[in-house]
Amino acid sequence: MTFEIETPRVLVVDTETPDTKRLVAFLEENGYKVLWARDGEAAYNIIDSEPINVLISELRLQRIDGMRLLSIARARNPEVCVIAVTKDADVGLATEAMRQGAYDFQVKPVNLEKIKAVIERGISHQQLVGQITDLHTRLDSRYGFENLIGISRGMNDIFEKIRQIAPTRATVLISGETGTGKELIALAIHQNSPRRDERFVKLNCAALSEGVLESELFGHEKGAFTGAISMRRGRFEVADCGTLFIDEVSEITPPVQVKLLRMLQEREFERVGGSDTIKVDVRLVVATNQRLEPLVRKKKFREDLYYRLKVVTIEVPPLRERKEDIPLLVNAFISEFNQLHGKKVKGITRGAMDLFMQHYWPGNVRELRNCIEGMVVFCTRERLLDVADLPAHLRASKKRRQFFRIPVGISMEEVEKIAMEETLKSVGYDKQKAAEILGIGLRTLYRKMKEYDIWSG
Ligand SMILES: Nc1ncnc2c1ncn2[C@@H]1O[C@H](COP(=O)(O)OP(=O)(O)OP(=O)(O)O)[C@@H](O)[C@H]1O
Ligand SMILES: [Mg+2]
Incomplete structure (x- = not known):
């Protein structure tokens, strides 16, 4: 040029x-x-x-x-x-x-x-x-913020949103399927904000019991509960002046939601077992891969907190809806893993790329990234990756794809239930495999199976 x-x-x-x-x-x-x-x-x-x-x-x-x-x-x-x-x-x-x-x-x-x-x-x-x-503008728009790659309309809208909201202190709700890049977006918001030199603190709420979660977020005083042998500061205090990223926010239970709401409104809280009010200046970014509205309807997520969180929302489209990003991501991941594993993969053939473009990518960018890493690791010579290098399920994805019918007039939850049932059936009720194909964690699969009352084989 x-x-x-x-x-x-x-x-x-x-x-x-x-x-x-x-x-x-x-x-x-x-x-x-x-x-x-x-x-x-x-x-x-x-x-x-x-x-x-x-x-x-x-x-x-x-x-x-x-x-x-x-x-x-x-x-x-x-x-x-x-x-x-x-x-x-x-x-x-x-x-x-x-x-x-x-x-x-x-x-x-x-x-x-x-x-x-x-x-x-x-x-x-x-x-x-x-x-x-x-x-600079090309770097900004194509390779975007730090490691966030994308040229699709969907990603460009996200870059634009990040540009607009990063300088503010607004709370941001990022929603999207697993592996779509929610955490990277949260980091990009922090790194493009005036708080970039301060801390970016993370907390994943999945797998934490209510008590642990409350103390992780807000800290506890010495003796607050059995085992609290000393005072411990929570993530909000650690993140003071910086950004706190709360992942899987839907997992927070209603009593802790109340405390979170107060934190958002008054910017103050007390440690568990403490009476001193602590004030902090924290920018909050939260993420969820579940839709919050149904949880609000079921009273599992407080409506007032939901409205407080959803003021600024970034919805990350799944990879299958922004296929233009796939070639760019594939090439970026090939160079990344070439470097990491000392390999010399030269690129990818048209045929393999075609299959990449057709795949459904239930695990989104994470699945694509893992897939490339595997292919690069096993590639011994200096050559292009080809169809034969693809994992079996990708090679067969076109030929052997099974279909099931989804009737019109049912809710997303019912669709999800059917997808889980059919996937489980197709893999002989191997939960690990089903979770992989569905692109969700094993724990999430078990939880949903219980919630939707799905037969476990
Ligand atoms: N646009 C992108 N460009 C480059 N890498 C990406 C992009 N989106 C995601 N990734 C990579 O994919 C992986 C998953 O991303 P991330 O952890 O941000 O997803 P997530 O939406 O938070 O997933 P989960 O819901 O499972 O927590 C990471 O390795 C990340 O670096
Ligand atoms: Mg995440």
């Missing part, structure tokens, strides 16, 4: 004199597109309506003076190359112009060759800055 500025545009601002005409002709001969304004106001109108690379201006102008033009031009294009010109040497004016960012100052009659050299230097500087800015 080249970053050339097409034809550099030079705006000359001076009254019509033989000298000015000579300057305009000289610039045109040298391949520049020259715009000529006879007074400050005409120049102002040009600067306001089209991009200018170079401004050569007499400083003592009618109506709007040259110094003003200089600052307007720089406001429009901070890299603009300004050459200030005056009839007689005026040290004060010259110093002021240079101080305001002019590249050069000349006393008439101007030295054409010197002007040319200054313009060339200015233009090449602009190209460099252009390249860097372009690179």
Whole structure:
């Protein structure tokens, strides 16, 4: 890719004199597109309506003076190359112009060759800055925030949202299937926020009993319960001034939800077994791979907390709904694992990529990443990954896919129940395998089986 500025545009601002005409002709001969304004106001109108690379201006102008033009031009294009010109040497004016960012100052009659050299230097500087800015925006939009990769519409919307909400202290609710990148997004929010130099503290609420969870979040005083042999600060205190990321927030039980809500509203709490009120400044980001509305309906999740959390929501689409991201992710993971395992995999064949594009990816990006890691590890030569390298279930995914019918008019929960039952049936009730295919944790599978009353084989 080249970053050339097409034809550099030079705006000359001076009254019509033989000298000015000579300057305009000289610039045109040298391949520049020259715009000529006879007074400050005409120049102002040009600067306001089209991009200018170079401004050569007499400083003592009618109506709007040259110094003003200089600052307007720089406001429009901070890299603009300004050459200030005056009839007689005026040290004060010259110093002021240079101080305001002019590249050069000349006393008439101007030295054409010197002007040319200054313009060339200015233009090449602009190209460099252009390249860097372009690179930054490309990095931002494609490789996004830190390690968050994506070019799909869905990911771009997420990048845009992160850009908007990162600088604020708003609580963010990230929802999406397992492995879609919720934790990476939470981290990106932190790293793009003014709190980036402070702590990013995590807590996963799954698998924690109510008591443990409360004390993990809010800490406890010595003797608060059997085994509390000393005071312990909770994650909220540890994350003071930084960001706290609470994963699987749906697992928090209603009594602890009350405490969390108070924390969000008043920014204060007490440690378990303590009476001192502790105030902290924490930005909260929470994630869930379950929809919270049904839990609210079943009174398992407090409605007031739900509304408090859902003000700013990021919904991460599953990978199967943003297939454009797959090639980019595949290549990024291949280079990552080449480095990690000292391999030299050169890429992937069309055929293998096609199967990747067709797969359902129940485990989303995590599943894709694990899949690539396995393939890279087993690849012994310097070559492309091919269909034969794919895990069996992916190779067969097209041919042997079984189908089942889902009637119209049923809830998502019923759909989920049917999917679990059918998957379990298809793998001979091997829970581990079923959980893998469904892309959920074994614990989650067991929990849901109990909840939906699914036969366990
Ligand atoms: N857009 C992405 N670009 C690069 N890597 C990604 C992306 N999304 C996810 N990953 C990778 O996939 C894996 C899973 O991501 P992450 O842990 O953020 O998912 P999650 O949504 O929090 O999953 P869970 O719901 O199971 O906790 C991680 O290794 C992460 O680095
Ligand atoms: Mg996670």
